[in-house]
Amino acid sequence: MYDLEKATRILAERLPSDKPVTGIAAMTTGFSNDTYLIEGADLILRLPPAAGAMLDGHDVVGQARIYQALGAMPGGPQVPEIILIEEDPAVLGAPFFVMSRVSGEAIDDIVMTPWFVEGTDSLRRQICTDWISAFAGLSNLQPLAPLGAPISPEDYARTWREFARSADCPQLVGFFDRLLAAPAPVSGPPAIIQGDPKLSNIMWNNQQISAVLDWEMALNGEPLSDLGYILFFFASDYHAATRAQKLSGMLSRDEVIALWESVSGRSAAGVQWHEIAQTGKLAAIIAEGVNQANTGRSNDPRLEIFKQNIGYYLGAMEAMLDGAGL
Numbered sequence: 001m002y003d004l005e006k007a008t009r010i011l012a013e014r015l016p017s018d019k020p021v022t023g024i025a026a027m028t029t030g031f032s033n034d035t036y037l038i039e040g041a042d043l044i045l046r047l048p049p050a051a052g053a054m055l056d057g058h059d060v061v062g063q064a065r066i067y068q069a070l071g072a073m074p075g076g077p078q079v080p081e082i083i084l085i086e087e088d089p090a091v092l093g094a095p096f097f098v099m100s101r102v103s104g105e106a107i108d109d110i111v112m113t114p115w116f117v118e119g120t121d122s123l124r125r126q127i128c129t130d131w132i133s134a135f136a137g138l139s140n141l142q143p144l145a146p147l148g149a150p151i152s153p154e155d156y157a158r159t160w161r162e163f164a165r166s167a168d169c170p171q172l173v174g175f176f177d178r179l180l181a182a183p184a185p186v187s188g189p190p191a192i193i194q195g196d197p198k199l200s201n202i203m204w205n206n207q208q209i210s211a212v213l214d215w216e217m218a219l220n221g222e223p224l225s226d227l228g229y230i231l232f233f234f235a236s237d238y239h240a241a242t243r244a245q246k247l248s249g250m251l252s253r254d255e256v257i258a259l260w261e262s263v264s265g266r267s268a269a270g271v272q273w274h275e276i277a278q279t280g281k282l283a284a285i286i287a288e289g290v291n292q293a294n295t296g297r298s299n300d301p302r303l304e305i306f307k308q309n310i311g312y313y314l315g316a317m318e319a320m321l322d323g324a325g326l
Contacts, residue, residue: 002034002047002092002093002094003092003093004023004024004025004026004036006092007024007036007045007092008021008022008023008024010091010092011024011038011041011045011084011098014084015038015041015043015083015084015098016041016083019040019041019042020040020041021038021039021040021041022039022040023039023040024036024037024038024039024045025037025039027044033046033047033048033049033060033063033214033216034046034047034048034049037101038098042101043083043098043099043100043101044080044098044099044100044101045096045097045098046060046063046064046096046097046098046099047060047092047093047094047095047096048060048094048095058215058216058217058218059095060094060095060096060097061085061087061095061097062146063097063215063216064082064085064097064099065085065146066144066146066147066215066218067079067080067082067097067099067215068082068146069144069145069146070144070215073141073144075137075140075141076141077134077137077138077212078209078210078211078212079211079212079213079215080099080100080101080102080211080213081099081100082097082098082099083097083098083099083100084097084098085097085098102203102205102210102211102213103203103205103210104203104204104205104206104210104211105203105204105205106200106201106202106203106204106213107127107199107200107202107204107244108200109198109199109200109242109243109244110243112243112244113204115207116244117247120249121248121249122249123207123249124247124248124249124250125249125250125251126207127199127204127207128249128250128251128256129251129259130202130208130209131199131202132230132251132256132259132260132263133259133263134202134209134212135194135197135212135226135227135230136223136226136227136259136260136262136263136264137263137264138191138192138193138194138223138226139187139188139191139223139263139264139265139266140191140264140265141191141192142191143190143191143192143220144192144218144220147192147218147219147220148219148220149220150190150219150220150221151219151220151221152184152221152222153184153186153221153222153224153225153273153274153277154180154183154184156219156221156222156225156277157176157179157180157184157277157280158176158180160176160277160280160281160284161173161176161177161180161280161284163284163285163288164176164280164283164284164287166288167284167287167288167290167291168287168291169283169284169287169290169291169310171314172280172283172284172287172314172317175280175283175314175317175318175321176277176280178321178326179273179276179277179280179321179326181326182273182326184222184270184273184274184277185224185269185270185271185273185274186222186224186270187222187223187224187264187266187267187268187269187270188223188266190220190221190222191220191221191223192218192220193218193219193220193221193222193223193225193226194212194215194217194218194226195215195216195217195218195219195225195226195229196214196216196217196229197226197229197230198229198230198233199233199244201213201214222274223264223266224266224268224270224271224273224274225274225277225278227256227257227260227268227271227274227275228271228272228273228274228275228276228277228278228279229274229275229278229281229282230256230260231253231256231257231271231275232275232278232279232282232316233245234251234252234253234256235253236253236320237319237323238316238319238320238323239279239312239316239319239320257271272320272324273324275320276317276320276321276324276326279313279316279317279320280317282313283310283313283314283317286306286309286310286313287310289302289303289306290303290306290307290310293306293307
């Protein structure tokens with residue numbers, strides 16, 4: 001655990017004094033970041049997970065640079081303002097950054113927000129439309145310098161194949177090999193990919209988007225990757241819809257594809273390859289959680305859910321590969 005009393009003293013000295021820091025309270029702990037509320041100043045502190053990160057994405061300093069670049073980009077997504085970046089791990093025990101606190105709330109994956117669940121079909125349809133449009137719009141932006149050189153869909157899939165190998169999941173490695181036997185369809189030049197474009201990574205204020213969060217897995221690459229990731233949440237012949245997508249009013253799978261094409265100005269032809277790849281990515285992350293639990297590297301109780309779900313993701317990927325003749 002981080003020393004929050006020490007962090008309070010240090011940040012009180014370093015942050016603007018118009019709103020004095022009175023304390024630091026834990027908000028959420030994730031597999032790639034821990035998030036804290038800086039009380040008094042009403043800002044957000046992000047640190048690497050105290051227990052160690054599961055994913056090898058952008059480190060916290062890299063994430064802060066991404067937020068800065070996106071915030072300065074004309075037509076870019078709404079993101080929090082970066083207030084402070086500290087690269088020296090000696091200050092708080094790890095590098096960190098401080099950003100503005102955005103008004104609003106997320107629609108959680110598990111305990112969904114009451115106004116979303118209890119709202120009208122037309123409200124949910126608008127929320128779904130805004131969600132898909134926010135990520136489809138990234139296809140119109142030039143690659144972002146902090147994200148590095150563009151990565152091909154095949155190399156992106158190979159990255160997750162190796163992640164699956166390190167997670168000791170040979171079945172998943174074999175599925176990636178089957179997928180990579182076919183070239184990946186592309187929709188046009190590389191653009192920004194958010195990498196984790198789920199509904200819960202958007203903040204809503206008065207039912208309008210106030211920020212797009214969590215860019216740990218962002219890259220410059222093929223935008224069909226993000227569409228493929230999103231489509232896994234919508235029912236197909238190979239997998240069920242997730243909780244939010246089962247509610248009335250949400251767009252259908254075909255409507256999502258049509259909306260993405262309209263906003264991005266690109267064709268979604270060949271998105272099945274990318275949906276399979278993104279299902280494999282999700283399965284690889286879950287496999288790593290299972291491996292951490294099985295080897296005793298983590299005692300996080302959330303990993304029990306990973307153990308329960310790994311078979312479903314592997315089965316869905318295999319079914320999609322079979323359906324695509326791969």
